[in-house]
Amino acid sequence: MGNTKFVPNRAAFRAMAVSAEIRAAVVAEAEKAKVIAEGLSAPITKTGEYAGSFEVHTTTQPLNTRFGTHEVAVGILENTSGHAAAVEWGNAHDHRPHRILGRTLDGLEHG
Secondary structure, eight states: OOOOOOOOOHHHHHHHHTSHHHHHHHHHHHHHHHHHHHHHHGGGOSSSTTGGGEEEEEEEEEEEETTEEEEEEEEEEEEOOTTHHHHHHOOSSOOOOOOHHHHHHHHHHHO
């Protein structure tokens, strides 16, 4: 076998990290998470406002690597309900932390 040398095309890797294909992949994963989160929130639903407030979108974020920092596409699942933090961590009205988003992440990792 002859001498070969791989020279990465860093500009192409950077472009790929924010490409439409990568965005579609991270949004698809966030949509899977949304289904899990909605299912986990069903037993605690009283009005449906919290369960109906999950939204998926994509953005870019800086990623630090040993090769430097560059932008990557990320998929985001968020709950826009005014009481999302209280559901996640508990509050004076309900001390139980339901951890819907935390448990959703656990479900993705083990699913």
